[in-house]
Amino acid sequence: MLLTITTTHQPATDLGYLLHKNPARLQTLEVAGGQVHIFYPEATAERCTAAVLLDIDPVALVRNHRGPAGEGFALEQYVNDRPYVASSFLSAALIKAFNTAMNGTCKDRPELPEVLLPLQATVAVMPAASAEQLVRLFAPLGYEVETAAHVLDPTVPEWGHSRYFTLHLRHPALRLRDLLSHLYVLIPVLDNDKHYWVNAQEAEKLLHRGAAWLPQHPDREFITRRYLRNLAEYVNPTLERLLAGDEAASDDSLEAVLPPDSAAEDVAGSTEPAGPDHAEPAAEKQKLHDVRLDRVAEEIRRLGAKRVLDLGCGEGKLVRRLLRLPQVEHILAMDVSMRELQRAHERLHVAEMPPRQRERLTLAQGSVLYHDPRLTGYDAAAVVEVIEHLDENRLAAFEQVVFARAQPGAVLVTTPNADYNQRYEQLSAGDFRHSDHRFEWSRAQFLAWAMGVAERNGYRVRIEPLGPEAAEVGAPSQLAVFER
Incomplete structure (x- = not known):
């Protein structure tokens, strides 16, 4: 499978910054069923092209049960188009390779993700x-579309054309992340097949990736049905939320919705899809993210903190909780993404806040990896589901910025518990819950890191589970509370 993306924006090599991939070298990543190679056939100031080559191992598809089941045709597992045509494998590869770009983040050039670029994309076989x-x-998304049909067999022209095309897309002015989101959703829609089970998490991904454009698309119902494999229990609620502009369509993490422990017990270790018999009513599902935020807010209340840092604040869900605490006099909410800060500004209705309430909050762009004098003088800092998005070799910089330089009275850090991942049947061994995670730690690894940070920086620390605990693997998430 081959995808190329080209721009003539000046300088065109800005594409490398946006994709977070150096044009000077080949990069290879392991993905489900094979490898994805990212390289640049051309990279000049006038024109730059990034290529994504997905090399699927057809034997691995059979061994790992990710290909066709072979039902009704004994050779279907071995004779199929899965290694060669654009499919859900390519969508998964885009998330693995370009998640930073798809989320609108560019550390070195934070303004660049909002720039409208002239873009061309070619999918070799669609x-x-x-x-x-x-x-x-x-x-309808603004593309100029060109297609080239492929014949079934050039030696037998009377057989006519196949169902495969080379697709060329051109857009005069588009954000790169919008192009990637369009491809991420529409490629499996066109292929009408997926190499993994469709479930509630897939509905959340569609809402997240399609929220900005899918409600206005004239074929939104067709797209939604094909993406969710015509499963009515997911299609109908998703269409309702799309049309309602549901704010919940904002988190594509596997763990966004955590089933009650009894439901998790039913499906743990199963190789069968979690069908209607295992599904819980939506009203009874508990959001793990809310569990984390509620616990962190409660701990800040218990600590009596008056000045609070929210590092990696996102769209401001924790800030909303902290503003309800009368003891909190000021919150500095920081994020590396200007887009997320703008969403926080809108969703917190900062412009409509009474003056006294507005004075309690500062939204600021910044990074937890670079010293920032604005971070000093605070009673507590919340770092909720942030560290796993950092490269492990940058955690020393994070420790210096937060613990050694800013030195808040308390630091609250949450991160997923990798021991619990075996209970998510959608995950293969070694997979992470979210495609942007750079690592996920077991309880022992998190404890060892936290104890080392505390000892080096004059803090004491305690660890506690977040979410329902299960025998042997613990809770889905974990919290470290550091106090000076």
């Missing part, structure tokens, strides 16, 4: 019912 279907799906 399955579709017809060329008209490709136009119908991409043209």
Whole structure:
């Protein structure tokens, strides 16, 4: 599978910053069923092209049960188009390779993700019912669409054309992350197949990646049904939320919705999909993210903190909780992404706040990896689901910035518990819960890191579980409370 993305924006090599991939070297990542190679066939100031080559191992598909089941045709597992055509494997590779770009983050050039670029994209082999279907799906998004049909067999022209096309897309002015989100959603829609079970988490991903454009698309119902494999229990609520502009369509993490422990017990270790018999009513599901935020806010209340840092604040969900605490006099909420800060400003209705309330809050762009004098003089700092998004070799810089230089009275750090991952049947061994995670730690690893940080910086620390605990693997998330 081959995808190329080209820009003539000046300088065109800005594409390398946006994709977080150096044009000067080949990069290879392991993905489900094979490897993805990222390289640049051309990289000049006038024109830059990034190529994504997905090399799927057909034997691994059979061994890992990620390919066709072979039912009804004994050779289907071995004779199929899975290694060669754009499919959900390519969508998964995009998330693995370009998650930073898809989330609109560029550390070195934070303003760049908002720039509208002239973009071209080519998918070498795209399955579709017809060329008209490709136009119908991409043209409403502003693309100029060109297709080239492939014959079934050039030696037997009377057989006619196949269902495969080379797809060329051109857009005069588009954010790169929008192009990637369009491809991420529409590629498996056109292929109409997925190499993993469709479930509630897949509905959340569609809401997250499609929230900005799918509600206005004339074929939104077709796209939603195909993406969710026509499963009514997911299709109908998702369409309702899309049309309602549901704010909940903002977190594509596997762990966004945590089933009650009894439901998790039913499906743990199963190789079968969690069907309707295992599904819990939506009203009874508990959001793990809310569990974390509520616990952190409660701990800040218990500590009596008056000045609080929210580092990696995102769209401000913890800030909303902290503003409800009368003891909190000021909150500095910081994030590296200007887009997330803008969303926080809008969702917290900062412009409509009474003056006294507004004075309690400062939204600021910044990074936990670089010394910032604004971070000093605070009673507590919350770092909720942030460290796993950092490269492990940058954690020493994080420790220096937060613990050694800023020195808040207390630091609250949460991170996933990797021991618990075996209870998520969608995860293969070694997979992370979120494609942007750079690592996930077991309880022993997190404890060892926390004890070392505390000892080196004059803190004491305690660790506690977050979420329902299960025998042998603990809770899905973990909290470290450091106090000076």
